[in-house]
Amino acid sequence: MSFTDKHLLGIEPLRPEAITEILDLADKYVALNRGALKHSDVLAGLTQINMFFENSTRTQASFELAGKRLGADVMNMAMQASSIKKGETLIDTALTLNAMHPDILVVRHPHSGAVDLLAQKVNCTVLNAGDGQHEHPTQALLDGLTIRRAKGRLHRLNIAICGDIVHSRVARSNIILLGKMENRIRLIGPPTLMPAGIAELGCEVYQDMREGLHDVDVVMMLRLQKERMDGGFIPSEREYYHRYGLNAEKLQYAKSNAIVMHPGPMNRGVEIDGEIADDINRSVIQEQVEMGVAVRMAAMDLLARNLRGGPTPSEVTV
Amino acid sequence: MTKRLLHNAHVIDPEAGTVSRGDIRIENGMITQVSQSPLSANPNEHAVDCHGKYLAPGIIDIGVKVCEPGERHKESFKSAGLAAAAGGITTMVTRPDTTPAIDSPETLEFIARRANQATPVNVMPMAALTKGRNGREMSEIGFLIDAGAIAFTDCDHVVSNPKVFARALSYACALGALVIAHPQEPTLSKGAAATSGKFASLRGLPAVSAMAERMGLDRDIALIEMTGARYHADQITTARALPALERAKANGLDITAGTSIHHLTLNELDVADYRTFFKVKPPLRSEEDRKAVVAAVRTGLIDIISSMHTPQDEESKRLPFEEAASGAVALETLLPAALRLFHAGDLELPQLFRALSFNPAKRLGLPAGRMTPGAPADLLLFDAHAPFVLNRFTLLSKSKNTPFDEARMQGRVLATFVAGEPVYEASI
Numbered sequence: 001m002s003f004t005d006k007h008l009l010g011i012e013p014l015r016p017e018a019i020t021e022i023l024d025l026a027d028k029y030v031a032l033n034r035g036a037l038k039h040s041d042v043l044a045g046l047t048q049i050n051m052f053f054e055n056s057t058r059t060q061a062s063f064e065l066a067g068k069r070l071g072a073d074v075m076n077m078a079m080q081a082s083s084i085k086k087g088e089t090l091i092d093t094a095l096t097l098n099a100m101h102p103d104i105l106v107v108r109h110p111h112s113g114a115v116d117l118l119a120q121k122v123n124c125t126v127l128n129a130g131d132g133q134h135e136h137p138t139q140a141l142l143d144g145l146t147i148r149r150a151k152g153r154l155h156r157l158n159i160a161i162c163g164d165i166v167h168s169r170v171a172r173s174n175i176i177l178l179g180k181m182e183n184r185i186r187l188i189g190p191p192t193l194m195p196a197g198i199a200e201l202g203c204e205v206y207q208d209m210r211e212g213l214h215d216v217d218v219v220m221m222l223r224l225q226k227e228r229m230d231g232g233f234i235p236s237e238r239e240y241y242h243r244y245g246l247n248a249e250k251l252q253y254a255k256s257n258a259i260v261m262h263p264g265p266m267n268r269g270v271e272i273d274g275e276i277a278d279d280i281n282r283s284v285i286q287e288q289v290e291m292g293v294a295v296r297m298a299a300m301d302l303l304a305r306n307l308r309g310g311p312t313p314s315e316v317t318v
Numbered sequence: 319m320t321k322r323l324l325h326n327a328h329v330i331d332p333e334a335g336t337v338s339r340g341d342i343r344i345e346n347g348m349i350t351q352v353s354q355s356p357l358s359a360n361p362n363e364h365a366v367d368c369h370g371k372y373l374a375p376g377i378i379d380i381g382v383k384v385c386e387p388g389e390r391h392k393e394s395f396k397s398a399g400l401a402a403a404a405g406g407i408t409t410m411v412t413r414p415d416t417t418p419a420i421d422s423p424e425t426l427e428f429i430a431r432r433a434n435q436a437t438p439v440n441v442m443p444m445a446a447l448t449k450g451r452n453g454r455e456m457s458e459i460g461f462l463i464d465a466g467a468i469a470f471t472d473c474d475h476v477v478s479n480p481k482v483f484a485r486a487l488s489y490a491c492a493l494g495a496l497v498i499a500h501p502q503e504p505t506l507s508k509g510a511a512a513t514s515g516k517f518a519s520l521r522g523l524p525a526v527s528a529m530a531e532r533m534g535l536d537r538d539i540a541l542i543e544m545t546g547a548r549y550h551a552d553q554i555t556t557a558r559a560l561p562a563l564e565r566a567k568a569n570g571l572d573i574t575a576g577t578s579i580h581h582l583t584l585n586e587l588d589v590a591d592y593r594t595f596f597k598v599k600p601p602l603r604s605e606e607d608r609k610a611v612v613a614a615v616r617t618g619l620i621d622i623i624s625s626m627h628t629p630q631d632e633e634s635k636r637l638p639f640e641e642a643a644s645g646a647v648a649l650e651t652l653l654p655a656a657l658r659l660f661h662a663g664d665l666e667l668p669q670l671f672r673a674l675s676f677n678p679a680k681r682l683g684l685p686a687g688r689m690t691p692g693a694p695a696d697l698l699l700f701d702a703h704a705p706f707v708l709n710r711f712t713l714l715s716k717s718k719n720t721p722f723d724e725a726r727m728q729g730r731v732l733a734t735f736v737a738g739e740p741v742y743e744a745s746i
Binding site: 011089090091109111112113114116131132133134135169172182195196197198200201 | 359514516517518519520521522523524525527590591633636637638639640641
């Protein structure tokens with residue numbers, strides 16, 4: 001057992017062995033999910049509450065499905081529509097929920113650090129499903145799993161992360177995870193979308209996409225987060241697409257077997273050309289979604305074991 | 319009034335830059351004699367043995383927020399006064415960023431009255447430079463001076479319109495009033511909760527470049543040059559702003575600068591996992607900035623150290639970092655935190671009290687802050703070495719939002735005298 005934490009709040013506190021352990025278990029769940037009978041009982045009797053203070057369709061669905069496939073009782077709470085509007089603070093919401101005795105809390109919040117704060121106040125296990133511009137650990141884990149399955153390893157790869165890095169929690173979690181697994185990370189984007197001091201994390205920063213993509217094994221595109229931009233980060237979408245949109249011509253600079261990833265939802269024609277996104281030889285975007293369910297099952301399974309204080313008698317058999 | 323003889327002390331004289339064994343005689347609230355050779359007590363005199371501890375001019379703290387009117391549950395004049403006395407602060411220069419803002423002679427008179435009734439230490443209120451601190455129309459500067467305003471400031475609200483600020487500066491200049499401003503480019507710092515850099519990027523916090531302070535200061539310097547105003551920058555916290563300040567002083571402008579105790583003793587990494595008690599305004603800076611600011615206090619480029627005491631209740635701090643309120647209480651931790659700089663070898667005690675007592679008095683035109691006959695006997699007796707671990711619930715402030723909770727500190731106030739009378743005595 002390498003992953004012994006109570007919560008999964010970010011990639012930052014995880015050791016590489018813990019990451020490997022989660023991915024190894026996730027591999028088994030991929031097999032389960034591809035089988036005829038997609039069910040396990042490892043979370044039977046446990047209650048999972050999905051609290052999303054920010055809109056989400058895919059992540060919430062993925063967590064819900066993961067919980068249900070493991071036999072948990074899953075409840076979704078759309079927080080942006082409820083008590084927050086009535087002026088309730090996050091802590092009060094947490095205490096209210098605590099009284100319902102959930103075992104697993106999956107939380108997304110628009111502010112960095114909000115999930116950490118919540119985790120300090122509740123008795124159950126907390127999974128961070130994205131907090132502000134801080135971390136989105138399960139996304140980085142599913143990306144890691146996708147890369148490992150496509151490339152056969154998750155170390156010593158050249159990985160380019162492209163686009164709107166400053167607004168992206170996905171980028172932060174991936175930079176940390178891929179760095180811990182000893183990969184070479186390149187960040188490509190206009191300087192306005194590059195976080196300050198990011199080169200100090202050991203990343204190489206490129207403004208020219210062709211130069212940055214040279215000989216990479218993995219191209220990870222990010223969504224341009226227009227909803228987080230209060231004006232003036234880029235001159236226009238068409239100029240952005242021209243300089244930083246991934247198309248066949250720019251992809252030529254990467255290795256011939258390089259894979260293309262995107263955390264979704266995509267803006268076709270803004271950061272990625274539709275044809276590349278749909279190219280089954282290059283794009284692993286659909287696999288990412290599939291890995292998402294498996295990784296979340298693995299993470300919740302391991303956290304539930306930690307919650308019970310040890311491995312469950314019923315080890316996963318698939 | 320009692321006549322007192324404080325004997326067997328180590329007297330810190332920030333004006334002379336000395337620490338020496340000495341005795342001090344007090345009559346009618348004033349220092350009447352300072353002697354390096356032992357004085358003998360007269361029969362009608364109350365003698366106090368200082369046991370060789372340090373005796374310094376009481377701290378004059380520019381920029382204390384007392385939450386009256388408006389938010390008395392956070393801090394009242396009574397609680398702030400007790401906290402100040404316990405912290406060795408003999409004069410609180412209070413901020414007008416209350417609700418409503420102190421921008422009219424009527425409100426100023428109200429708080430001056432409240433302050434006199436409730437606090438054992440001196441209170442000198444500041445008034446808003448513009449009405450409602452909105453940065454649009456200047457407040458009644460003349461009437462406010464008559465009502466007792468010691469300086470004019472919109473606190474952390476920057477008067478962003480240079481025309482309005484220039485007019486307020488020149489009007490204040492004609493009346494000889496001191497204007498205190500917050501050097502910051504507000505369009506850059508809007509919404510920021512951290513200083514941009516690796517730490518803020520990793521934590522995903524909205525951040526402001528340290529350059530925003532330089533930009534604000536540069537603009538203000540240009541306007542002082544234009545108007546000739548008396549100007550004090552409330553907090554200089556970054557290395558990049560220092561050369562601009564140095565040039566302005568060299569050019570003979572009437573400019574001084576302060577910094578907060580938190581920016582001198584903490585850095586951005588102290589925020590760690592989103593600890594909101596470390597959220598202050600401007601945000602904590604890098605260690606390089608902190609060191610540069612400490613060096614500037616040592617050389618005297620930065621004149622004044624303040625607590626920037628800002629009480630916040632638990633509710634406004636127990637929120638996600640971005641949403642949480644800024645500010646920290648510091649009346650009682652100002653001295654032990656400042657002594658960290660002494661114990662680290664960064665500052666000598668006279669340098670420290672030059673920034674805590676002498677310079678603020680000089681800038682505000684007060685007779686205090688000195689260790690000379692004729693100065694008010696506003697004094698502070700302290701043990702610079704006594705160690706303790708701070709428990710925030712023992713603070714006398716109503717709000718307990720200190721970043722030094724559970725911190726190991728050194729230095730305790732033994733007694734505080736205002737006009738020769740003890741307003742605080744440590745229970746030993």
